[in-house]
Amino acid sequence: MKKHSSNILLIYTGGTIGMIKDFETGSLKNFNFDELLQHVPELNLLDCVIDTHSFETPIDSSNMNPDCWEQLVGIIENRYEEFDGFVILHGSDTMSYTASAVSFMLENLAKPVIFTGSQLPIGDLRTDAKENLITSIQLAALRENNEPVVKEVGLYFEYKLYRANRTTKINAEHFEAFASLNYPALAESGVYLAIEYRALLKVDTTRIFKTYTKMEDNVFVLKMFPGINQATIHHLFAAPNLKGLILETYGSGNLTTETWFLKALKKLIDKDIPIINVTQCSGGSVEMGNYETSVALKKMGVISGKDSTTEAAVTKLMFLLANRKQDVGFKEQFETSLRGEIS
Template sequence: MNQSKPKILLIYTGGTIGMIRDFKSGVLKAFDFKTLLDKIPELQLLDCNIETVSFKEPIDSSNMNPRYWVQIAEVIKKSYDAFDGFVVLHGSDTMSYTASALSFMLENLAKPVVFTGSQLPIGDLRTDAKENLITSVQVASLQKDNKPIIKEVCLYFEYKLYRGNRTTKMNAEHFEAFASPNYNELAISGVHLKVNKKYLFNPDIEKPLQVHKNLDNNIALIKLFPGITKSVIQSVFETSDLKAVILETYGAGNCTTEPWFINLLEERISGGVHIINITQCLGGSVMMGHYETSIGLKKIGVISGKDITTEAAITKAMYLLGQNISKENFKSTYEMSLRGEMT
C-alpha cells in the first residue's frame, strides 16, 4: 500500500446505501462491505487508500440512538492517528442528528468526518449512492501541504457538502434530500469540486482530539401550535428526570402570552429545567425581545437557540447536560457557537 496517499476509513452503520437488490425477488439485502471496491471499482481511481469497517449488526437509521453515536466516535478515536479522513455511511432519516451529535462529541477535530448515504440502494440502476460515496471519499482525502483541508463533521449529499450540524432532511423522495437553511455549502461538486474555504470551520488543532461520550437524553421537544393546551405542556414537564426542553416557537421566537404558559415555564426554569427557544421556521433566527410576544421568555431566562436546527439543538443539549455544568454556565455556553452550529 502506498503510504504517501491519504488513508480514508469508511464506517458503515447501516442504511439504504449499503443495500443491494436481489433482482429475482426484488428484496433488499445488505452486502459485505469488504467487497466494496468490487461493487464500486471507480473508487480505485481516487488518489487515496481506502479501508472499511462495519457495525457488527448494521441498523436502520430509524433505530439510531446515543449508544450508536458513542460507537461511531469510538471507531474514529481508535483509528484517528492511522487515517487522514473518515466517511460514515448512514441512513438518511436520522443522518443530521448523528452528524450534529458527532460534531459536539469530537472536540478539537482536525480531520474530516463526512457523513453520506443515499435514497436508492447501491445496486439500483438509477442509484445516487455511487456519486455520494465517491465524492465523499474525495472530499475526505482533500489535502494541502499533507494536511486535511476539511477539519470538521460534515454531510455530503447530491453534489453539496454541508456542515453537519447545520443540516436537516428536507425530502423523503428527491435525491436532493438535505438542506442547510442558515449556512452556506462548504463545497459544491460539479465539473470541478469547488471548496468554499471561507466557510470552513477552523478548530484549535494544537489541542489533541477529545471524545466526549457522556450524553444525557433526558430532554423533550415541544412544538407549539395555536390551541396547544396547558395539560399537554404540563404533562411533558412532569416527565421524570427531565433536564431540558427544546421549545419550537413561531417566527423569530414568539409564543402565546397567556399567563398560564409563561408562569409554567418560569416555574420549571426555577426548578432547574433548561428551556431552549428555537424557531419552527426552516430559515431565520430566534430574536427574543424583538417582538412583544417573546419579551416574557427573555425575562424568565429562556435560552436562545438563535438559528440552530432542531437536530443540533437536541444533540447540543444532550452533550452539554453530559458535561454536568452549572445552570448559569449551561445557558451562557449553549448560547455560544461551539462547533459552528449557530451564527
C-alpha cells in the same frame, strides 16, 4: 516531496446506501463492505487507500440513539491516528441528528469526518449512492500542504458538502434531500470540486483531540401549534426525569402569552431545567424580545438557540447536560458556538 496518499476509513452504520437488490427475490439486503470495490470499481481511481468497518448489526436510522453515537465515536477515537479521514454511511432520516451529535462529541477535530447516504440503494439503476459515496471519500482524502482541507464534521449529499450541524432533511423523495439554510455549503461538486474556503471551520491543530461519550437523553422537543392546551402541557412538563426542553416556536421565537403556559415554563426554569428556544421555520434565527410574544421568555431566562437547527439544538442540549463546564453558566455555554453550529 512525494505526495501523501490518504488513508480513509469507511464506516457503515446502516441505511439505504449499504443495500443492494437481490434480483432473485427483489428484496433489499446489506452487502459485504469488504467487497466494496466490486460494487463501486470507480473507487480504484481515487488517490487514497480505503479500509472499511461495519456495525456488527446495521441499524435503520429510525432506531439510531445515543448508544449508537457512542459506538461511532469510539471507532473514530480508536482509529484516529491510523487514518487521515473518515466517511460514515448512515440512513438519511436521522443523519442530521447523528452528524450534529458527533460534531459535539469530537473536540479539537483536525481531520474530516463526512457523513453521507442515499435515497436509492447502491445497486439500483438510478442510484444516487455511487456519486455520494465517491465524492465523500474524495473530499475526506483531499489535502493541501500535506494537511486535510476539511477539518470538521460534514454532511455530503447531492453535489454539496455542508457543515453537519447546520443541516436538516427537507425532502423524503428528491435526491436533494438536505439543506443548510443558515450557512453556506462548504464545497460543491461539479466538473471540479469547488471548495468554499471562507466557510470552512478554522481549527487550532495544536490542541489535543478529545472525545466525549456521555449524552443526556432525558430531553424532549415541544413544537408549538395553535390550540395547545393546559392539560397536555402540565402532563408533559411533569415528566419525572426531565432534564431539558427544546421549544420549537413561531417565527423569530414567539409563542402564546397565555398565563398558564408562561407559568409552566417558569416552573421548569425554577427547577434548573434549561429551556431552549429555536424557530420551527426552516431558516432564520430566534431573536427574543423583537415582539411582545417573546419578551416574557427572555425575562424568565429561556435560552436562545439563535439560528441553530432543531437537530443541532437537541444534540447540543444532550451534550452539555452530560458534559457541561461547572464554572460557566449553562446559558452562556449554550449560546456560544462550540463547533460552528450557530452564527
